[in-house]
Amino acid sequence: MTDLSFTTLRREDPASDARRAEIHANPGFGVHFTDHMVSATWTKDGGWHDGRVVPYGPIQLMPSAAVLHYAQEIFEGMKAYRHEDGSVWTFRPEANAARMARSARRLALPELSEADFIGSLKALLAVDEAWVPPADGSEASLYLRPFMYASESFLGVRPANEVTYSVIASPAGPYFAGGLKPVKLWISQDYARAGAGGTGAAKCGGNYASSLAGQLEGIENGCDQAVFLDSGTHELIEELGGMNLFFLTKDGELVTPELSGSILEGITRSSILELAKDLDLTPVERKVPIQEWKDGVASGDIVEIFACGTAAVITPVGELRWEGGSAPAVGGPEGGEVTRAIRSRLLDIQYGRAEDSRGWLTRLA
Numbered sequence: 001m002t003d004l005s006f007t008t009l010r011r012e013d014p015a016s017d018a019r020r021a022e023i024h025a026n027p028g029f030g031v032h033f034t035d036h037m038v039s040a041t042w043t044k045d046g047g048w049h050d051g052r053v054v055p056y057g058p059i060q061l062m063p064s065a066a067v068l069h070y071a072q073e074i075f076e077g078m079k080a081y082r083h084e085d086g087s088v089w090t091f092r093p094e095a096n097a098a099r100m101a102r103s104a105r106r107l108a109l110p111e112l113s114e115a116d117f118i119g120s121l122k123a124l125l126a127v128d129e130a131w132v133p134p135a136d137g138s139e140a141s142l143y144l145r146p147f148m149y150a151s152e153s154f155l156g157v158r159p160a161n162e163v164t165y166s167v168i169a170s171p172a173g174p175y176f177a178g179g180l181k182p183v184k185l186w187i188s189q190d191y192a193r194a195g196a197g198g199t200g201a202a203k204c205g206g207n208y209a210s211s212l213a214g215q216l217e218g219i220e221n222g223c224d225q226a227v228f229l230d231s232g233t234h235e236l237i238e239e240l241g242g243m244n245l246f247f248l249t250k251d252g253e254l255v256t257p258e259l260s261g262s263i264l265e266g267i268t269r270s271s272i273l274e275l276a277k278d279l280d281l282t283p284v285e286r287k288v289p290i291q292e293w294k295d296g297v298a299s300g301d302i303v304e305i306f307a308c309g310t311a312a313v314i315t316p317v318g319e320l321r322w323e324g325g326s327a328p329a330v331g332g333p334e335g336g337e338v339t340r341a342i343r344s345r346l347l348d349i350q351y352g353r354a355e356d357s358r359g360w361l362t363r364l365a
């Protein structure tokens with residue numbers, strides 16, 4: 001069902017081809033944005049309306065806008081990939097649309113239909129297609145960030161009567177420019193990211209704000225990122241601040257923490273669980289105690305560990321540290337063989353180099 005159509009107001013001063021090429025040569029992550037953005041409004045009385053593609057720029061918001069006080073906000077993260085023939089595709093956008101609808105329900109925001117969600121991406125790509133990096137085999141992409149927030153000017157704790165939906169896009173370079181490098185992880189023993197009955201399974205800004213103290217503690221202890229545990233027992237592995245975790249056992253089981261209600265259901269995670277069977281691995285979703293990680297690397301039961309998410313696809317995990325101890329890396333200096341095989345398989349599908357037998361790709365431009 002579609003509620004929205006998008007009118008387009010092109011900017012008069014778009015980036016020149018030379019400037020775009022300069023950005024594509026060194027895009028970083030999340031620092032440069034395309035010429036345009038999507039915006040649409042929802043009101044309690046009028047539903048979704050006023051879909052537009054407009055020049056990228058500052059948004060007008062009253063200081064009393066509810067989102068600035070009560071954090072009624074959700075977002076998504078996905079990528080547009082250019083294939084060899086010049087066409088532009090995205091990966092499982094129906095899953096992102098469904099997750100955004102689930103997040104909306106949890107944050108008492110209005111749902112956007114799958115058709116409008118995908119329509120908004122196509123509308124943006126119709127004008128900013130040139131911002132999708134060229135297909136040069138380098139894993140570059142255009143990161144897409146749909147988000148929705150309570151834009152109503154009102155101080156009071158209730159669901160907003162006016163909400164804004166927007167999509168911005170940012171060229172992204174290969175995450176591992178110099179080859180895969182395992183990340184060192186820190187166990188966040190005291191700071192949980194989310195709790196039972198909370199918003200951990202939703203993709204809302206507040207979860208990321210609550211992860212920062214744990215991340216900071218990890219960095220202060222020489223690590224790259226923090227592993228968050230369940231808030232009840234502090235014994236079960238949940239996930240990282242922005243990625244899910246997988247463990248490969250010596251018996252060929254590919255184990256990931258089960259969805260506890262406070263873990264984000266990653267689309268990369270669910271894709272890997274499906275791909276595991278193609279690689280003769282047994283996918284397992286269950287509770288994973290942090291002690292099992294410590295013991296498993298010592299005994300040789302755990303042979304590879306990796307994290308996964310849209311931004312970095314798959315990141316090998318190295319050493320684990322905690323207050324007063326550490327567990328060594330497994331899998332080698334560039335990640336284990338299976339970690340690299342799953343990574344290549346996903347990338348090959350996303351970039352159109354392997355058959356998309358599950359119908360995971362949608363053409364955007």
Ligand SMILES: Cc1ncc(COP(=O)(O)O)c(C=O)c1O
Nearest residue numbers: 242243244264266267268309310
């Ligand atoms: C907290 C968290 N967990 C997991 C993921 C991985 O999700 P996906 O694979 O859909 O990018 C993300 C990134 O979106 C995240 O922010």
